[in-house]
Amino acid sequence: xxxxxxxxxxxxxxxxxxxxxxxxxxxxxxxxxxxxxSELIKEVSDADAILFCFKEIDAEILxxxxxxxxxxxxxxxxxxxxxxxxxxxxxxxxNIPDYCLEEVSDHAISLILSLNRRVFDHxxxxxxGGWNDLNLDIPVLRLSESTLGIVGFGRIGKxxxxxxxxxxxxxxxxxxxxxxxxxxxxxxIVSFENLLMKSDFITIxxxxxxxxxxxxxxxEFNKMKNNAILVNCARGGLIDENAASxxxxxxxxxxxxxxxxxxxxxxxxxxxxxxxxxxxxPHTAFFSKSSGEELQRRTSExxxxxxxxxxxxxxxNPEVKENSRIL
Numbered sequence: 001x002x003x004x005x006x007x008x009x010x011x012x013x014x015x016x017x018x019x020x021x022x023x024x025x026x027x028x029x030x031x032x033x034x035x036x037x038s039e040l041i042k043e044v045s046d047a048d049a050i051l052f053c054f055k056e057i058d059a060e061i062l063x064x065x066x067x068x069x070x071x072x073x074x075x076x077x078x079x080x081x082x083x084x085x086x087x088x089x090x091x092x093x094x095n096i097p098d099y100c101l102e103e104v105s106d107h108a109i110s111l112i113l114s115l116n117r118r119v120f121d122h123x124x125x126x127x128x129g130g131w132n133d134l135n136l137d138i139p140v141l142r143l144s145e146s147t148l149g150i151v152g153f154g155r156i157g158k159x160x161x162x163x164x165x166x167x168x169x170x171x172x173x174x175x176x177x178x179x180x181x182x183x184x185x186x187x188x189i190v191s192f193e194n195l196l197m198k199s200d201f202i203t204i205x206x207x208x209x210x211x212x213x214x215x216x217x218x219x220e221f222n223k224m225k226n227n228a229i230l231v232n233c234a235r236g237g238l239i240d241e242n243a244a245s246x247x248x249x250x251x252x253x254x255x256x257x258x259x260x261x262x263x264x265x266x267x268x269x270x271x272x273x274x275x276x277x278x279x280x281x282p283h284t285a286f287f288s289k290s291s292g293e294e295l296q297r298r299t300s301e302x303x304x305x306x307x308x309x310x311x312x313x314x315x316x317n318p319e320v321k322e323n324s325r326i327l
Contacts, residue, residue: 070306093316107285111257139227144168149199152206208235221247227254245271
């Protein structure tokens with residue numbers, strides 16, 4: 001039997017890995033990377049699988065996918081697919097939660113180091129002819145005397161604490177799934193408020209939902225140290241960027257590093273563009289050649305598992321087994 005898989009979007013150069021793996025398993029690929037929503041809705045009508053990256057997979061698209069058995073996410077978060085609707089329709093949802101732990105950890109640490117050392121601001125000064133205009137009245141911190149606060153102590157948070165410890169930095173963490181006062185992987189779990197007050201650097205690694213939207217806003221910035229650096233490589237909506245910009249202007253915090261922003265349009269804007277000691281990268285924390293190839297391979301393999309009636313390695317909605325179209 002021949003199957004059909006629609007790949008809604010991707011940012012890597014080609015689909016050679018997917019083509020090899022899926023075609024060898026009798027699954028035809030449709031590259032829908034440049035399709036409009038109406039074109040995508042038409043294409044998924046007879047698709048057995050949907051592979052998606054950043055595209056919003058809403059109820060309208062899912063309801064059009066009458067025979068779809070699996071929606072496999074290229075990545076970790078699944079906030080851009082209606083999981084509840086998938087479960088209702090019998091569609092298995094999968095993701096790859098651990099493919100880029102090193103890359104995201106290294107990216108977050110590189111933002112912390114660059115912002116603390118004012119690398120970008122100093123480079124801007126030099127290229128604008130200000131070699132002799134350097135102002136050393138800035139709070140650059142010695143790492144061995146600093147504390148890193150990790151918000152969300154899952155796979156990535158734990159990887160960061162291990163890697164940055166080699167530089168002498170002490171870590172503390174806040175995570176609602178861990179008890180305050182516990183020591184997890186050598187890191188003390190503290191309250192969110194204590195983390196805000198004690199941390200010189202803060203890195204965020206939590207999902208975006210109604211409870212975490214604007215987790216960092218004016219109230220939180222007011223509790224942070226006035227030289228604190230905040231880094232977000234998770235989801236844009238976790239930080240109120242207008243409040244963050246104001247906090248930087250009035251000296252409530254010291255720097256912001258983002259790999260994600262709230263505006264996800266084709267020409268994104270942020271109030272933080274106007275601030276100094278800000279670094280924003282275009283959602284590339286996940287990337288390396290190795291992580292990209294691993295992501296393509298493992299996302300494809302999840303599709304094969306489900307289409308062959310097997311349980312996926314990473315099962316987002318196991319309750320779907322009650323009415324799954326295939327399991």
